[in-house]
Amino acid sequence: MPELRKDPVVGRWVIISTDRSRRPTNFTPVRVEKTGSFCPFCPGHEDKTPPEVYVSRPGGGGPNSAGWKVRVVPNKFPALQIEGALDRRGEGLYDKMNGVGAHEVVIEGPGHDQDLADLPVEHVVEVLKAYRERMVDLHRDRRFRYVLIFKNHGAGAGATLEHTHTQLIATPIIPKILQEELDGARRYYELKERCVFCDIVQQDTADHNGRRVVTMNDRFVTIEPFAPRFPFETWILPRRHDSSFQVVADEEEFHDLAAILKDTFQRLNRALDKPPFNFVIHTAPVAEGDLEYYHWHLEIMPKLTRVAGFEIGSGFYINPTPPEDAAQYLREIAVEA
Amino acid sequence: MPELRKDPVVGRWVIISTDRSRRPTNFTPVRVEKTGSFCPFCPGHEDKTPPEVYVSRPGGGGPNSAGWKVRVVPNKFPALQIEGALDRRGEGLYDKMNGVGAHEVVIEGPGHDQDLADLPVEHVVEVLKAYRERMVDLHRDRRFRYVLIFKNHGAGAGATLEHTHTQLIATPIIPKILQEELDGARRYYELKERCVFCDIVQQDTADHNGRRVVTMNDRFVTIEPFAPRFPFETWILPRRHDSSFQVVADEEEFHDLAAILKDTFQRLNRALDKPPFNFVIHTAPVAEGDLEYYHWHLEIMPKLTRVAGFEIGSGFYINPTPPEDAAQYLREIAVEA
Numbered sequence: 139m140p141e142l143r144k145d146p147v148v149g150r151w152v153i154i155s156t157d158r159s160r161r162p163t164n165f166t167p168v169r170v171e172k173t174g175s176f177c178p179f180c181p182g183h184e185d186k187t188p189p190e191v192y193v194s195r196p197g198g199g200g201p202n203s204a205g206w207k208v209r210v211v212p213n214k215f216p217a218l219q220i221e222g223a224l225d226r227r228g229e230g231l232y233d234k235m236n237g238v239g240a241h242e243v244v245i246e247g248p249g250h251d252q253d254l255a256d257l258p259v260e261h262v263v264e265v266l267k268a269y270r271e272r273m274v275d276l277h278r279d280r281r282f283r284y285v286l287i288f289k290n291h292g293a294g295a296g297a298t299l300e301h302t303h304t305q306l307i308a309t310p311i312i313p314k315i316l317q318e319e320l321d322g323a324r325r326y327y328e329l330k331e332r333c334v335f336c337d338i339v340q341q342d343t344a345d346h347n348g349r350r351v352v353t354m355n356d357r358f359v360t361i362e363p364f365a366p367r368f369p370f371e372t373w374i375l376p377r378r379h380d381s382s383f384q385v386v387a388d389e390e391e392f393h394d395l396a397a398i399l400k401d402t403f404q405r406l407n408r409a410l411d412k413p414p415f416n417f418v419i420h421t422a423p424v425a426e427g428d429l430e431y432y433h434w435h436l437e438i439m440p441k442l443t444r445v446a447g448f449e450i451g452s453g454f455y456i457n458p459t460p461p462e463d464a465a466q467y468l469r470e471i472a473v474e475a
Numbered sequence: 476m477p478e479l480r481k482d483p484v485v486g487r488w489v490i491i492s493t494d495r496s497r498r499p500t501n502f503t504p505v506r507v508e509k510t511g512s513f514c515p516f517c518p519g520h521e522d523k524t525p526p527e528v529y530v531s532r533p534g535g536g537g538p539n540s541a542g543w544k545v546r547v548v549p550n551k552f553p554a555l556q557i558e559g560a561l562d563r564r565g566e567g568l569y570d571k572m573n574g575v576g577a578h579e580v581v582i583e584g585p586g587h588d589q590d591l592a593d594l595p596v597e598h599v600v601e602v603l604k605a606y607r608e609r610m611v612d613l614h615r616d617r618r619f620r621y622v623l624i625f626k627n628h629g630a631g632a633g634a635t636l637e638h639t640h641t642q643l644i645a646t647p648i649i650p651k652i653l654q655e656e657l658d659g660a661r662r663y664y665e666l667k668e669r670c671v672f673c674d675i676v677q678q679d680t681a682d683h684n685g686r687r688v689v690t691m692n693d694r695f696v697t698i699e700p701f702a703p704r705f706p707f708e709t710w711i712l713p714r715r716h717d718s719s720f721q722v723v724a725d726e727e728e729f730h731d732l733a734a735i736l737k738d739t740f741q742r743l744n745r746a747l748d749k750p751p752f753n754f755v756i757h758t759a760p761v762a763e764g765d766l767e768y769y770h771w772h773l774e775i776m777p778k779l780t781r782v783a784g785f786e787i788g789s790g791f792y793i794n795p796t797p798p799e800d801a802a803q804y805l806r807e808i809a810v811e812a
Contacts, residue, residue, distance in 0.1 A: 141797075143702035147659040147671055148652070152702045152792040217793045230678045231671070232701045288785050296785060307791075314790030315485070322484040334484055334568070341567045364569045365480035365489045367787065418788040439788055448625050448633060450704065450787060451755040451776055453651030454644075455489040456554045460478075 139219055140237025142311060151311045153217050153237055178214075179301035181248045187211040191242065192271055194264045207261060208268045209245045210306075216241035217307065224281060224310050240276055240308040244268050245301065253291065253302045255403035262396035265304070266386070269419070272306055273384055277424040282308040284316065284423050287383075292414025295441045312423055319420060320432055327431030335433030336379050338363075343377075350461050352468040353401050357394035360402045362461030362468070367449070369459035370410060370468075372438040374398055381422040381429040399436075404473040406440060413440040476556055477574030479648060488648045490554050490574055515551075516638035518585045524548040528579065529608055531601045544598060545605045546582045547643075553578035554644065561618060561647050577613055577645040581605050582638065590628065590639040592740035599733035602641070603723070606756070609643055610721055614761040619645040621653065621760050624720075629751025632778045649760055656757060657769055664768030672770030673716050675700075680714075687798050689805040690738050694731040697739045699798030699805070704786070706796035707747060707805075709775040711735055718766040720758040736773075741810040743777060750777040 141154045178186035181204040189202055192210035199205040212220075218239030226235040246265045247257055254262055273285045289304045290296040312320070326334040342350045342361050352360040352372065360374050374395075386392060406413065421434040449455050478491045515523035518541040526539055529547035536542040549557075555576030563572040583602045584594055591599055610622045626641045627633040649657070663671040679687045679698050689697040689709065697711050711732075723729060743750065758771040786792050 145700070145702040146663070146675065148655045149659060150702065150704075150790060150792075152704055152794055154702075154797050155793065155795045156797050229701075230682060231674050232678075286789055286791065288789065290785055296780075309791070316789065318485045318790070322486060326483070337568050338483065341569075345567060363482070364566075365482040365487065365491075367487075367489055416785045416788055418785065437788055443633075448627055448753045448755065451753055451774055452623055452625065452653065453487060453655070454623065454646070455487075456492065457489055458492045460491050460493050 139222065140217065142235045142237050142309075144233040146231050146233070148314075150314045151309075155217065155237075177250055177299070177301050179243075179245045179299065179303060180250055181206070184209075187243075188214060192268055192275075194268065204248075207247060208264045210268055210272055211243055211245070213241040213243050213305070218309065235310065238281055238310060240279075240282070240306070242272060242306040244272070244304040244306065246303060250301050253403070254399055255407050257400070259393065259396045259400055262400055263389075263392045266392055266396055266399075269304065269306070270384055270386060273424075276306070276308040277384075279308070281310050283425060284309050284312045286313060286316075287419040289415075289417045291416070292412075292441070294414030295416045297414070316420060316423075320422070320429075323431045323433070333379055333431055333433050335375060335435065339375055339377055350465045352405060352465050353398060353473075355394045355398055355401075357391055358398040360398055362465040364461065366457055366461050366464075367455040368439050369442050369457055370406065370413075370440045370464045371457075371461075372402060372406065372440075372464075372468075373435050374402060374438070375433065375435040379430075379433055381426075381432045381434060382424065383419050383421040383434045384424060385428075401473050402438070402468075405468045405471040406438070408471045408473075409467050410440055410442065413442055415440045476559065477554065479572045479574050479646075481570040483568050483570070485651075487651045488646075492554065492574075514587055514636070514638050516580075516582045516636060516640060517587055518543070521546075524580075525551060529605055529612075531605065541585075544584060545601045547605055547609055548580055548582070550578040550580050550642070555646065572647065575618060575647060577616075577619070577643070579609060579643040581609070581641040581643065583640060587638050590740070591736055592744050594737070596730065596733045596737055599737055600726075600729045603729055603733055603736075606641065606643070607721055607723060610761075613643070613645040614721075616645070618647050620762060621646050621649045623650060623653075624756040626752075626754045628753070629749075629778070631751030632753050634751070653757060653760075657759070657766075660768045660770070670716055670768055670770050672712060672772065676712055676714055687802045689742060689802050690735060690810075692731045692735055692738075694728055695735040697735055699802040701798065703794055703798050703801075704792040705776050706779050706794055707743065707750075707777045707801045708794075708798075709739060709743065709777075709801075709805075710772050711739060711775070712770065712772040716767075716770055718759040718763075718769045718771060719761065720756050720771045721761060722765075738810050739775070739805075742805040742808040743775070745808045745810075746804050747777055747779065750779055752777045 141156055142151050143154055144151050184202040188211050190209050190211050193206050194208040195206045197205050218237045218241055220240055222236050222238050224235045269287050276285050286307045323334050350362045359377050363373050417438045419436050422429045422432045479488050480491055481488050521539040525548050527546050527548050530543050531545040532543045534542050555574045555578055557577055559573050559575050561572045606624050613622050623644045660671050687699045696714050700710050754775040756773050759766045759769045
């Protein structure tokens with residue numbers, strides 16, 4: 139059973155994989171499975187993954203057969219274990235609990251090489267609906283306080299399988315950065331009685347003709363944030379206040395989100411020659427209900443620079459590209475409608 | 476002039492290099508200068524760096540001539556600029572100030588290939604004294620609130636020059652992780668009236684015969700922390716309470732610190748085949764004086780796994796090596812006295 143352990147100084151929880159301990163000699167460079175080698179996510183290989191927990195199979199057909207558009211399966215090598223009680227306990231001054239949680243994979247489409255920038259908007263809508271359905275379902279389990287939806291794309295960003303996919307991890311804790319955002323946004327609200335992200339959207343769309351805005355549609359806006367940690371760090375935010383991704387409900391909203399995702403990734407891919415990247419959906423924990431002070435959004439971090447340990451070790455980032463410049467490059471990229 | 480900008484939600488300051496903006500096409504992989512190519516840090520090339528601000532030259536000789544053991548020079552491409560006022564100002568809801576600060580390089584020795592694990596203990600003492608002298612001197616400038624001492628070793632950890640060196644950045648802000656540690660340690664002290672790091676040292680040296688202890692001498696201990704973010708993350712702490720690295724004063728203390736650094740790096744190098752790594756010295760801000768609740772230490776992060784963006788984006792780490800296992804591997808490594 140993996141363990142969740144808490145740093146006694148800063149309160150950060152980490153997952154320690156106690157079952158499959160990696161020895162010093164196991165740290166050879168990770169390789170991404172290349173096209174040509176066997177892919178467990180390709181159609182026809184449905185029996186090579188655990189049975190699906192969600193599927194979009196518009197043409198019909200039995201479970202775990204081919205013909206799907208989007209398929210969600212449990213991760214074959216989960217970081218957390220689904221069965222068991224949390225069993226919170228101390229060990230002297232330290233705190234820990236069992237590594238209970240869910241770890242799933244959203245296979246975004248049958249095409250091995252098609253990522254979110256390549257798929258039709260209607261297909262991206264199906265991917266987003268899969269995210270939301272799994273999030274809603276996992277939150278029925280009262281042990282879980284957060285469902286983290288994230289994507290590692292490319293070897294440089296930590297992906298180990300090439301076939302385009304997203305991961306979901308449901309955890310009994312709120313990840314540290316999300317908790318910091320909730321706390322920071324609450325403090326701002328206490329001071330101003332306004333949502334800080336609403337203020338960001340308002341200022342960035344108005345200010346100097348939107349010099350940090352990359353693209354926009356009726357419901358969503360893509361910006362380069364004012365104080366980005368990384369070159370071309372990119373955020374997508376709903377233009378109207380909504381604290382949770384789960385409340386994305388009507389078809390128009392799904393359509394606009396899918397359209398701006400596709401648009402944004404086309405720009406990043408063309409400007410930066412298909413960079414490795416990570417994205418993380420930042421949303422309010424479901425148990426909190428609707429929050430006036432928090433505003434869900436998606437943060438994309440292209441992996442362009444090598445430095446990492448120093449920044450992680452100090453929390454201090456040096457970014458060589460001003461967001462105003464990055465936004466201008468990305469605005470000038472031509473994209474398909 | 477670079478800018479320091481603050482994220483309005485979580486309060487994290489970042490340096491934005493506005494002068495040398497990197498365009499999309501500039502993000503080709505960083506290469507470390509290899510042995511054989513010209514090295515500006517090697518003896519005889521003293522005129523290829525800015526003039527030295529500190530030197531250990533026991534045999535005598537003029538400034539910026541060969542014959543030195545340790546040499547500190549301003550970074551030729553500084554992330555912050557030494558001249559100017561902070562000029563703190565707002566921009567709507569955002570906060571920023573001028574990127575004023577110091578950025579120096581400690582060239583640890585004349586030997587191009589000799590790192591801290593290879594140098595004699597007496598030489599490592601000279602390196603540590605250089606760190607402290609520069610820290611004391613930079614703190615005379617009242618604009619600076621923190622002096623960050625860190626090392627990027629190896630291309631995988633962000634080094635761009637191979638010749639062994641450490642960096643110092645003096646900043647008008649306290650880097651986020653250091654501020655979080657100060658806050659967390661203060662909260663623990665308010666609750667317990669004890670320093671949390673003193674408790675960590677006490678528990679980890681006693682608990683189960685010190686199963687997270689790697690090595691120890693009279694004044695210092697090396698541990699694998701209870702909730703490490705990374706495999707083989709390693710901390711060196713003074714065994715007695717001291718809030719600041721600057722108070723390391725007598726020769727015995729310098730000797731013991733140098734000895735445990737060399738010992739620890741020998742173990743990491745042998746266990747992990749000379750891994751790229753980062754280290755950061757965590758110390759109380761000088762302006763705070765002696766703090767009962769904070770305890771300086773050094774954190775070493777070998778760079779063994781590729782993932783980074785996701786962890787940075789969520790603050791959630793998955794570590795495949797329990798610290799108890801890592802400590803055992805490192806304890807079993809034979810080292811030179």
